[in-house]
Amino acid sequence: MINKFQFKLIKQSSKTQARVGEITTPHGKIKTPCFMPIATAGAIRSLDFKTLSDLGADICLGNTYHLNLRPGDKIINQAGGLHKYIGWQKPILTDSGGYQVYSLAKRRRITPRGVEFQSHLDGSTHFLSPEKSIKIQQYLGSDIMMVLDECPPSTANYDYTKKSLDLTLKWASRCKKTHTNPRQALFGIVQGGLFEELRIKSSKETQKLDFDGYAIGGLAVGESHQDMYKVLKYTIPTLPEDKPRYLMGVGTPENIAEAIEIGVDMFDCVLPTRNARHGHLFTSEGIIRIKNNKYKNDFSSLDDQCKCYTCSNYTKSYLRHLITNKEPMSMCLNTLHNLTYYINYIANIRNRI
Amino acid sequence: MINKFQFKLIKQSSKTQARVGEITTPHGKIKTPCFMPIATAGAIRSLDFKTLSDLGADICLGNTYHLNLRPGDKIINQAGGLHKYIGWQKPILTDSGGYQVYSLAKRRRITPRGVEFQSHLDGSTHFLSPEKSIKIQQYLGSDIMMVLDECPPSTANYDYTKKSLDLTLKWASRCKKTHTNPRQALFGIVQGGLFEELRIKSSKETQKLDFDGYAIGGLAVGESHQDMYKVLKYTIPTLPEDKPRYLMGVGTPENIAEAIEIGVDMFDCVLPTRNARHGHLFTSEGIIRIKNNKYKNDFSSLDDQCKCYTCSNYTKSYLRHLITNKEPMSMCLNTLHNLTYYINYIANIRNRI
Numbered sequence: 001m002i003n004k005f006q007f008k009l010i011k012q013s014s015k016t017q018a019r020v021g022e023i024t025t026p027h028g029k030i031k032t033p034c035f036m037p038i039a040t041a042g043a044i045r046s047l048d049f050k051t052l053s054d055l056g057a058d059i060c061l062g063n064t065y066h067l068n069l070r071p072g073d074k075i076i077n078q079a080g081g082l083h084k085y086i087g088w089q090k091p092i093l094t095d096s097g098g099y100q101v102y103s104l105a106k107r108r109r110i111t112p113r114g115v116e117f118q119s120h121l122d123g124s125t126h127f128l129s130p131e132k133s134i135k136i137q138q139y140l141g142s143d144i145m146m147v148l149d150e151c152p153p154s155t156a157n158y159d160y161t162k163k164s165l166d167l168t169l170k171w172a173s174r175c176k177k178t179h180t181n182p183r184q185a186l187f188g189i190v191q192g193g194l195f196e197e198l199r200i201k202s203s204k205e206t207q208k209l210d211f212d213g214y215a216i217g218g219l220a221v222g223e224s225h226q227d228m229y230k231v232l233k234y235t236i237p238t239l240p241e242d243k244p245r246y247l248m249g250v251g252t253p254e255n256i257a258e259a260i261e262i263g264v265d266m267f268d269c270v271l272p273t274r275n276a277r278h279g280h281l282f283t284s285e286g287i288i289r290i291k292n293n294k295y296k297n298d299f300s301s302l303d304d305q306c307k308c309y310t311c312s313n314y315t316k317s318y319l320r321h322l323i324t325n326k327e328p329m330s331m332c333l334n335t336l337h338n339l340t341y342y343i344n345y346i347a348n349i350r351n352r353i
Numbered sequence: 354m355i356n357k358f359q360f361k362l363i364k365q366s367s368k369t370q371a372r373v374g375e376i377t378t379p380h381g382k383i384k385t386p387c388f389m390p391i392a393t394a395g396a397i398r399s400l401d402f403k404t405l406s407d408l409g410a411d412i413c414l415g416n417t418y419h420l421n422l423r424p425g426d427k428i429i430n431q432a433g434g435l436h437k438y439i440g441w442q443k444p445i446l447t448d449s450g451g452y453q454v455y456s457l458a459k460r461r462r463i464t465p466r467g468v469e470f471q472s473h474l475d476g477s478t479h480f481l482s483p484e485k486s487i488k489i490q491q492y493l494g495s496d497i498m499m500v501l502d503e504c505p506p507s508t509a510n511y512d513y514t515k516k517s518l519d520l521t522l523k524w525a526s527r528c529k530k531t532h533t534n535p536r537q538a539l540f541g542i543v544q545g546g547l548f549e550e551l552r553i554k555s556s557k558e559t560q561k562l563d564f565d566g567y568a569i570g571g572l573a574v575g576e577s578h579q580d581m582y583k584v585l586k587y588t589i590p591t592l593p594e595d596k597p598r599y600l601m602g603v604g605t606p607e608n609i610a611e612a613i614e615i616g617v618d619m620f621d622c623v624l625p626t627r628n629a630r631h632g633h634l635f636t637s638e639g640i641i642r643i644k645n646n647k648y649k650n651d652f653s654s655l656d657d658q659c660k661c662y663t664c665s666n667y668t669k670s671y672l673r674h675l676i677t678n679k680e681p682m683s684m685c686l687n688t689l690h691n692l693t694y695y696i697n698y699i700a701n702i703r704n705r706i
Contacts (some may be wrong), residue, residue, distance in 0.1 A: 027594075041678050046685070049666075070674060071649070078652065087667055209584075296428065309403065327396045329396040329401065332681075
């Protein structure tokens with residue numbers, strides 16, 4: 001059936017564990033490895049969805065926690081679902097709120113039932129259980145849903161991480177039971193911190209629940225690059241070949257390239273969009289900090305290897321002028337370029353595999 | 354010669370003083386009546402120039418005062434001129450800094466030689482004379498330049514306004530003498546406050562200097578709508594038929610429609626862009642304040658008469674969500690719609706004349 005989630009492994013590199021694949025969803029196909037730009041509350045900061053589509057993004061990511069607070073999953077459901085509401089007809093992945101268990105640690109309390117959040121907007125109390133996370137994601141109608149997990153910080157010790165993992169496994173099972181819409185895929189999340197034994201256990205137990213894909217969570221949460229690399233090296237080979245693998249929240253172009261070589265297929269990260277707003281621009285010559293005085297008279301394009309609207313029409317001098325002058329257009333042009341850079345960077349790796 | 358500034362009167366309404374015309378500049382033609390979106394420091398707030406062009410704008414406006422402070426006219430000149438620097442190949446009009454003599458009244462001192470400004474950015478001192486204003490505008494390379502004038506507030510009395518007008522006339526003459534680039538047109542500005550005698554004098558004396566077009570300045574500076582209307586009624590008929598007439602800084606769609614009937618050809622105003630940022634959206638059903646709670650569940654489009662990207666893809670509920678959530682995309686979508694509304698509003702009037 002064409003509407004159902006599918007993953008096809010197209011090619012396996014002969015030199016590394018890198019792979020080329022294709023995910024099929026009710027809203028179209030996604031070539032992997034892929035990068036998923038983040039539309040937290042249903043909008044990319046400073047980039048419209050038509051431009052995002054034109055620059056080659058196959059999928060974007062929405063945050064359940066934020067969308068549930070504003071505008072509310074019921075409103076989005078009444079509007080005909082998230083795709084229609086935000087004007088993006090390609091695939092969408094929604095996270096579960098699990099990352100906010102980590103990032104909003106001071107505003108939440110974990111119990112076996114779920115997580116109680118104090119809204120970062122108005123302090124009101126919101127309860128998120130595994131069942132509720134899936135129900136919200138079903139209301140939103142994303143193509144790929146994530147299970148609710150606890151994402152412990154990289155400094156968590158063995159005992160805490162083990163206990164946390166047990167909770168995450170129970171929640172994964174409850175998410176799976178709540179999942180009823182066959183048009184939506186559900187991914188499990190492998191946790192276990194920096195402990196090989198726990199990662200392997202998490203991988204095996206999560207697979208027993210039989211998900212449509214597997215994410216590696218609990219990385220990019222403060223650990224060193226070496227630690228992240230080690231975890232991937234022993235975790236990824238335990239995952240099934242015929243399911244997509246998603247490394248959550250990673251990362252720099254270099255980190256992504258490395259992770260692809262270990263066999264990861266999907267990525268999301270705030271870096272290209274957040275750094276764009278701060279004027280840190282990714283180019284084929286390295287990162288350019290466009291606020292720097294030396295670009296005042298620099299009439300060359302940002303990246304002569306890039307064909308995006310920003311690089312085709314503007315000089316470093318103009319881009320510096322916009323950010324110095326706090327023009328909103330600065331964020332738009334910088335975001336457009338950084339996302340183009342990420343999407344093309346991964347497309348080039350894919351073509352080389 | 355095709356590159357030279359020309360104004361062709363195409364049609365004169367039989368019922369009113371409204372007229373249809375066409376301005377030719379080295380960067381293309383402008384159908385009049387026209388609206389000129391404001392790109393103060395070389396960027397439309399929250400709208401890229403490609404989209405601005407696509408939605409039908411024939412010309413945009415840059416501010417000499419702001420561009421001179423940042424990035425500086427010399428940098429823009431080195432970059433190959435304002436058109437190239439900002440990536441807009443259609444006509445550009447630059448103002449002279451005269452409006453800032455009014456709007457930054459607390460930060461400037463007027464002398465016969467010119468105006469001394471304290472920069473609104475860093476407090477540094479900048480001197481703007483008629484000669485310097487024209488030289489900067491020639492450095493920028495705009496298609497239409499404006500003379501430096503003093504724009505007194507609507508509360509100025511007869512004596513002050515008369516004295517101010519004499520200064521403006523002297524400055525106009527000095528601007529005219531400084532103007533050397535035949536590819537750039539230069540417009541005179543009629544001042545005279547709310548005093549018919551002074552307006553008539555200003556109109557006659559300014560015309561003696563023989564400019565390429567005539568602006569009405571010193572309106573939309575605090576006076577009542579009735580006063581503005583009166584001034585236009587007795588001033589416009591004193592202007593030559595074969596030159597374009599530009600009403601500076603006006604206004605609401607209704608004000609523009611009225612002024613067109615009196616014979617005005619060109620308009621600029623911050624309203625569509627500024628109001629967009631505050632969520633005041635112009636529609637065929639009147640102004641919509643999109644922050645209003647009642648739009649939370651309103652899944653209709655903003656304006657079903659409008660075919661812009663915003664109205665074609667989004668509901669009022671989504672637009673409300675974006676502005677409530679302070680998403681930068683809110684400014685982009687709202688600005689795109691408001692400017693489309695203005696451009697189409699005037700195009701419809703033009704078609705009816």
